Structure formats: C-alpha cells, structure tokens
Amino acid sequence: MTKSNGNRSGTRHVGATDSTPARRDAKTPKHLLKVKTHATAKEVETAVLVSVPPRRQTDAQTTEYLDELAFLIETAGAEATKRFVQKLEKPDIRTYVGEGKLAEIKAWTQHENTSMVVFDDDLSPSQLRNLEAELKVKIVDRSLLILDIFALRAKSATSRTQVELAQYQYLLPRLTGLWTHLDKQRGGVGMKGPGETEIETDRRIVRDRIAFLKEKLEDLDKQAVTQRKTRTQTIRVALVGYTNVGKSTIMNLLGKAEVFAENKLFATVDATTRKVVLDNHVPFLLSDTVGFIRKLPTRLIESFKSTLDEIREADLLIHVVDISHPAFEEHIEVVNETLREIGAADKPALLVFNKIDQYKPEENPAPNFADDDPDQEFPTDFEEAAPRPPLEQLQETYMARLHDPVVFISAQNKENIEALRELLARRVGELAAQRFPHFAAGYSEYAD
Numbered sequence: 020m021t022k023s024n025g026n027r028s029g030t031r032h033v034g035a036t037d038s039t040p041a042r043r044d045a046k047t048p049k050h051l052l053k054v055k056t057h058a059t060a061k062e063v064e065t066a067v068l069v070s071v072p073p074r075r076q077t078d079a080q081t082t083e084y085l086d087e088l089a090f091l092i093e094t095a096g097a098e099a100t101k102r103f104v105q106k107l108e109k110p111d112i113r114t115y116v117g118e119g120k121l122a123e124i125k126a127w128t129q130h131e132n133t134s135m136v137v138f139d140d141d142l143s144p145s146q147l148r149n150l151e152a153e154l155k156v157k158i159v160d161r162s163l164l165i166l167d168i169f170a171l172r173a174k175s176a177t178s179r180t181q182v183e184l185a186q187y188q189y190l191l192p193r194l195t196g197l198w199t200h201l202d203k204q205r206g207g208v209g210m211k212g213p214g215e216t217e218i219e220t221d222r223r224i225v226r227d228r229i230a231f232l233k234e235k236l237e238d239l240d241k242q243a244v245t246q247r248k249t250r251t252q253t254i255r256v257a258l259v260g261y262t263n264v265g266k267s268t269i270m271n272l273l274g275k276a277e278v279f280a281e282n283k284l285f286a287t288v289d290a291t292t293r294k295v296v297l298d299n300h301v302p303f304l305l306s307d308t309v310g311f312i313r314k315l316p317t318r319l320i321e322s323f324k325s326t327l328d329e330i331r332e333a334d335l336l337i338h339v340v341d342i343s344h345p346a347f348e349e350h351i352e353v354v355n356e357t358l359r360e361i362g363a364a365d366k367p368a369l370l371v372f373n374k375i376d377q378y379k380p381e382e383n384p385a386p387n388f389a390d391d392d393p394d395q396e397f398p399t400d401f402e403e404a405a406p407r408p409p410l411e412q413l414q415e416t417y418m419a420r421l422h423d424p425v426v427f428i429s430a431q432n433k434e435n436i437e438a439l440r441e442l443l444a445r446r447v448g449e450l451a452a453q454r455f456p457h458f459a460a461g462y463s464e465y466a467d
C-alpha cells in the first residue's frame with residue numbers, strides 16, 4: 020500500500036484507466052490522453068467513501084449501498100478505507116456534503132493515506148471542481164467509477180466503442196475542470212486566458228470524437244442487425260439481472276459455454292450468445308448480458324444500446340436474482356425499472372432465485388458504519404430490518420404472488436437445475452408453438 024498521498028500532485032483523473040479503449044486508440048489526441056489518464060498505481064489505491072442519504076433512507080439501506088460502493092471500488096482495483104455519511108434532505112449544491120462534513124473529510128484525507136474520495140452519486144461539474152479544489156485529491160463519482168470498471172471489462176469492438184463514447188460524453192461537460200492545475204501557473208491572470216482557448220479546442224475535439232464514435236456504433240449496429248436477422252427462426256432467451264447474481268454461471272451450466280464468471284461486479288460487459296439444446300426439446304439461443312445496478316446513469320444505459328438490443332429482441336427473459344443478498348427485493352425492482360427504461364418490461368419472464376445454498380434466514384443486515392464511524396450524525400434512529408423468513412416460506416410467498424413462473428436454484432451446487440431446465444424447455448416450447456404454429460405438431464409432446 021502506498022504511503023504517499025496517491026494522486027495528490029499528479030494529473031487529475033477524469034475518466035480513464037490505463038486499459039481504456041480511449042487510451043489505446045491511436046486516433047485520440049495525445050494531449051487529451053495526457054490530461055484524462057491517471058497512472059494506474061501498482062500499489063492498491065485507497066478510497067474514502069462519501070454518501071448523502073435522504074432522511075427517509077434507513078441506516079440498513081445506507082450500509083447496504085456503501086457496501087455496494089466498496090465492492091465497486093474493489094472491483095476497480097482499489098480499497099475502501101473509510102466511510103463518511105451525512106443525512107441531508109438533498110446534497111449540497113456546491114460541495115455535495117455540508118461545510119462541517121467537508122472539513123472532516125479534508126482532515127482525514129490530509130492525515131491518512133488517501134488516493135481518492137468516492138461519492139455514491141453523480142456530481143455536477145461544479146461540485147467536482149469545488150471538491151477537487153478543497154480536498155486536493157482525486158474525486159470520483161458513481162458514473163466515473165462504473166465507467167472505469169466497464170472500460171476494464173469491455174472486450175469486443177462494440178462494447179469498447181460503447182464505453183469510449185460514454186467516457187467522452189461524461190468528459191465533455193467537465194472539461195473546464197481539467198485546467199485547474201494551471202491555476203497556479205496563471206497566478207493573477209484573469210479567467211480568460213490561454214486555458215479557455217484550449218478548453219474550446221478540446222471541446223471541439225471531444226465533440227468530433229463523440230460524433231465519430233456514434234457513427235462507428237451505427238455501423239457495428241447494422242452488422243449486428245444483419246447477423247441477428249439470420250436468427251429469427253430461433254427462439255431467443257436472454258439472462259438478465261442485477262450484477263453478480265450468477266447469470267454467467269447459469270449460462271455456463273445451460274449453454275455449455277465458457278463465460279467469465281467471477282465474484283466481482285460487472286464481470287460481464289460483452290453479450291455472449293450460445294445455442295442451447297435441452298435434451299430433445301426445441302433448440303434456442305441463450306444470451307448472457309451485462310448486469311444492472313442501482314443508479315445506473317441513463318446516459319450509460321443509452322450508450323449500451325446494442326448490447327441491450329439482445330434483451331429487447333429476446334422472446335423470453337430469465338430474470339436471475341441472488342436470494343442470499345439482503346437487498347434482493349430492491350434488486351428485483353431495479354432490474355424491472357431498468358427493463359422498463361430500455362423498453363423490455365412486457366416480455367415473458369422466468370424468475371430464477373439463485374444462490375439458495377447461501378441464503379441465511381433470520382439474518383438482520385446491521386449497519387456496520389455505526390460502530391467505527393464517530394462522524395455519523397444519526398446513530399439514534401436506526402431502524403431494524405425485519406428478519407428474513409425461512410427459504411420454504413419465501414418460496415411459497417413468491418410462487419403465490421407472482422404471475423411469472425418461479426424456480427429456486429443453486430447454480431454453484433447444481434441444485435434444482437433440472438427444474439430450471441424443464442421449466443425453460445416448456446416455456447420455449449410454448450413460445451415456439453405460438454411463433455411457428457405450422458411446426459407445432461412436431462413438438463406437441465412438450466407444448467402441453
């Protein structure tokens with residue numbers, strides 16, 4: 020772990036890791052790369068997490084969200100070492116947190132090894148600038164963090180172009196802040212200086228680049244559409260769900276594919292499609308897709324259009340849920356909401372509750388910042404989360420409550436996979452019978 024203070028004296032970080040397509044692409048202007056790239060430290064970077072929950076949010080939820088943010092940080096290759104929480108009606112317009120909290124954060128970052136301060140929301144360009152001026156460490160917001168992870172994971176031409184486009188769209192309104200490191204050199208010179216001209220030049224370059232990337236994506240999209248047209252004779256099924264729930268693991272089980280599955284968020288960024296034949300049933304195409312997460316910026320969702328087309332064009336969705344996660348019900352909501360946003364909410368779906376091996380009833384998710392964080396301002400109003408019911412009870416509740424078929428499995432221990440296969444084969448059979456009625460006689464044995 021580094022003893023020096025991270026990026027304090029270095030170039031500021033505005034959206035790229037060393038692995039970003041932006042950086043590898045020879046067409047990106049050199050001077051832009053210089054300002055937008057930070058050295059990916061060989062040592063583990065340390066991060067301070069900051070959250071401003073609205074007053075109605077329970078402490079258990081706040082902990083849950085901070086745990087998720089810490090997991091995102093870990094996935095990006097850094098380590099969360101401290102959490103600051105301030106309950107406010109809404110974040111401060113100037114510095115996201117209030118003055119007092121900002122002073123506390125500053126005192127901490129000055130005395131403890133801190134590479135960056137990470138905010139669990141998106142910051143406005145002016146908040147970003149003010150915080151950077153005040154704290155003098157790398158400032159990272161939620162979009163930037165997710166973009167960094169996507170950049171690390173994106174492999175295909177399409178997903179790399181999508182990430183690069185999203186990075187430049189993130190960068191554009193924030194370009195003014197890029198020149199703050201010149202302030203000292205400019206001294207008493209007024210606000211209009213060579214810096215401003217350079218910003219305008221950079222804005223133009225970035226806009227050109229955005230236009231170029233959009234065109235490139237359109238071309239890639241056309242190719243993908245042509246490719247997908249050849250698949251119209253086959254039923255298409257897409258795995259969807261919150262990130263890290265086990266989609267790729269299920270894909271590997273059903274599709275005999277080797278898809279990268281890992282206990283990290285956003286292990287999958289590229290969509291993968293495999294032909295699946297379950298025993299003697301109707302063959303179908305199964306796609307593994309990028310996971311969803313709360314507060315996923317709409318802009319980011321939009322730039323992943325081609326990946327999400329895989330979901331939009333599917334005949335059936337397998338919505339995978341990690342039932343061992345304390346916030347699984349909220350995750351279901353986030354996924355349903357995201358499906359609504361991308362126009363895929365009305366598709367037939369199977370709900371698959373995964374990780375039953377890890378489900379622990381009676382467990383209360385307790386806030387863990389209460390004990391070790393003297394800064395928190397609301398220790399008294401901790402609301403206990405209700406204990407979780409036994410698995411059997413949960414199963415009955417869900418089976419009774421939902422219209423869609425439900426199945427409970429452990430992809431890891433291969434528990435109840437047969438039930439999933441049967442359900443899937445039956446649903447695909449039914450859909451095939453509707454889509455291709457003239458063939459119906461051929462598979463009447465399972466289209467019951």
Ligand SMILES: Nc1nc2c(ncn2[C@@H]2O[C@H](COP(=O)(O)OP(=O)(O)OP(=O)(O)O)[C@@H](O)[C@H]2O)c(=O)[nH]1
Nearest residue numbers: 263264265266267268281282285286287310430431
């Ligand atoms: N205990 C347990 N772990 C599981 C199970 N299924 C998957 N996992 C683990 O959960 C982690 C995430 O699995 P993935 O298959 O990568 O999840 P994903 O939904 O594809 O994740 P992203 O691509 O990141 O959105 C891995 O470490 C898996 O080994 C299960 O049934 N039980």
Ligand SMILES: [Mg+2]
Nearest residue numbers: 266267286287
């Ligand atoms: Mg995956």
